[in-house]
Amino acid sequence: MTQQALNAVVLGGIYTLFALGLSLAWGVLRILNLAHGAIATWGAITAWLLTKERVLPLWLLVVIVVLAMGTLNVVIDQLAFRRLRRQGTEQLETRVLLASVGVVTILLAWAEQVTKSDTYSLPAGIFSSRIYEVVGVRLKALDIVILVLSIGGMALLAHWIRNSRNGRALRAIACDPETASLMGINHEVLTPVTMFVSGGLAGMAGLLIALAFHVVHAYMGDPLMLKAIAIIILGGIGSVAGAVVGAYALAFGETAMVANDHASLRDVVAFAFVVLILLVKPTGLFGRQTVERQ
Amino acid sequence: MGWFEANEALVQLTLINMMLAASLQVTLNAGMLSLAPVAAWGVGGFIAANLAIDTQLALGPILLIVAVAVAAGAFLVALPILRLRGLAFAMATLAVLLIVGSLSVTNREWTGGSLGLYGIPVLTTTGALVVGVVAVALVLARIERREMGRRVEVLRLDEAAARTLGVAVDRIRLALFVLAATIAGVSGALSALAFNNFSSQNFGFDRAVTTLAMVVIGGTRSWLGAFLGAFLLTFSPYWFDQFDVWNKVAYGAMMIAVVGWFPDGLLGLLRSGIGRLRAAIDRGPGTGTGATTAVAAGAEARS
Numbered sequence: 001m002t003q004q005a006l007n008a009v010v011l012g013g014i015y016t017l018f019a020l021g022l023s024l025a026w027g028v029l030r031i032l033n034l035a036h037g038a039i040a041t042w043g044a045i046t047a048w049l050l051t052k053e054r055v056l057p058l059w060l061l062v063v064i065v066v067l068a069m070g071t072l073n074v075v076i077d078q079l080a081f082r083r084l085r086r087q088g089t090e091q092l093e094t095r096v097l098l099a100s101v102g103v104v105t106i107l108l109a110w111a112e113q114v115t116k117s118d119t120y121s122l123p124a125g126i127f128s129s130r131i132y133e134v135v136g137v138r139l140k141a142l143d144i145v146i147l148v149l150s151i152g153g154m155a156l157l158a159h160w161i162r163n164s165r166n167g168r169a170l171r172a173i174a175c176d177p178e179t180a181s182l183m184g185i186n187h188e189v190l191t192p193v194t195m196f197v198s199g200g201l202a203g204m205a206g207l208l209i210a211l212a213f214h215v216v217h218a219y220m221g222d223p224l225m226l227k228a229i230a231i232i233i234l235g236g237i238g239s240v241a242g243a244v245v246g247a248y249a250l251a252f253g254e255t256a257m258v259a260n261d262h263a264s265l266r267d268v269v270a271f272a273f274v275v276l277i278l279l280v281k282p283t284g285l286f287g288r289q290t291v292e293r294q
Numbered sequence: 295m296g297w298f299e300a301n302e303a304l305v306q307l308t309l310i311n312m313m314l315a316a317s318l319q320v321t322l323n324a325g326m327l328s329l330a331p332v333a334a335w336g337v338g339g340f341i342a343a344n345l346a347i348d349t350q351l352a353l354g355p356i357l358l359i360v361a362v363a364v365a366a367g368a369f370l371v372a373l374p375i376l377r378l379r380g381l382a383f384a385m386a387t388l389a390v391l392l393i394v395g396s397l398s399v400t401n402r403e404w405t406g407g408s409l410g411l412y413g414i415p416v417l418t419t420t421g422a423l424v425v426g427v428v429a430v431a432l433v434l435a436r437i438e439r440r441e442m443g444r445r446v447e448v449l450r451l452d453e454a455a456a457r458t459l460g461v462a463v464d465r466i467r468l469a470l471f472v473l474a475a476t477i478a479g480v481s482g483a484l485s486a487l488a489f490n491n492f493s494s495q496n497f498g499f500d501r502a503v504t505t506l507a508m509v510v511i512g513g514t515r516s517w518l519g520a521f522l523g524a525f526l527l528t529f530s531p532y533w534f535d536q537f538d539v540w541n542k543v544a545y546g547a548m549m550i551a552v553v554g555w556f557p558d559g560l561l562g563l564l565r566s567g568i569g570r571l572r573a574a575i576d577r578g579p580g581t582g583t584g585a586t587t588a589v590a591a592g593a594e595a596r597s
Contacts, residue, residue, distance in 0.1 A: 083554040093381050102549030109542035268396045271389040
């Protein structure tokens, strides 16, 4: 029982990192980037490519993957989404979503090409395989790494959004982009910054998934993407607290379903819940109320 | 063996994809990004497959049953979901697709689990598929023209404005949602009855993405755009010698380019090209009124 709970906590940590990145871009920039899952996949593939011939320490891998995937996300935004934002707000969200479908297609085709649609795993030598026994629970070194990285990432992001100058600017944009830019907030600078952070989080989540489940393959990001959408709708778009609560709720729910032999119904329940939340409270459990022009 | 006999399966798949793409276009043109038709496609396919295996019904009655059942299901799903707008609506339809997909893997007796159903009697011919495509085209062309087309256009541009103009917004959204599901359901049924097997692999998130790409690349404004996109994307692996990776990269790049640069899709490009050509012909050598005829011809081609 305690072991199951621990597994859920570790899983929830990874879900949180991934969902936070998606939620940030969605909440602040109104970009629902369906390529987020493909970027996580590429985070894992990057780590796999780097460690194919030599063993790199885990911290170095994390740094490289975060920087690379952050940059990739900025490039995607500049090439595919920037033009749409400039064309005005009419149906902007839908058009950005459609463009991101195009991005997914390219990234996945490329991933299939590189991995030859096979499954790999990262070499065992890059992290310690020690197992600790803490009050009757087996705690792998990797579990500790995942917990530290996910909780650290959450704390850092929350601190950044709440207390830094850029974070305040981001919240202002999320509230009202037009007024924010009248107040001197520069979208041209803040958008790449946000996309960089979002991509970095996705890359890190992909790397951690690859480590925790010993898999690297071209489609590993797809289920993650669908879960993240459920998490964000559950928690409320753009809310850090909401993403954390949503991610842990889903992780505990899934673990409980699997532990009770209902593994095949896992996704049905998750998405039925999403529909329900959308209908009862479309802004999510932690979302802001928005006033719409009638 | 002639070209047609060798490639009949590809032709049939193209016709089926044309119907499915048209069903996504119907709602997208009214400002609703809905993936629910892909779920309806799957449900229709499974109903038809089971009827064909278990009963002696002919093609006509099976399609009728599928259409009624899928329309009724879509109506029930629509009641809660149509309250949503924009991305929330799109995500809810995605959730519907995923729920139907998961359930169809779980219900083994009815769907054959993750392997799907095999040995379905082949009751469709290419001719029947052509009739289906033509019927879809006729219905959609009727909707796009005249008052109904204008209503849908206002609805897409500004729902609040449409309401103030007296457009029955809720009724139109409901009707289009149910119509899209029905078309997709029949298309799925035809697919199950044409290819002898049907599985939940056929209508996952992948299929939704590919079909969406067809509609967007072809042009979201008209059923003709959806047909064009479905035709191009289904046939391109054949033309480009199955070179899979570059094919997909090309779809992706085309999709980004269309959304950002040519919002009316390939159909829009074609039409404006034809408009310009006509204008050039009308103008003839050395007349002064070229500009006005060009505008008139352009407007005519666009309408």
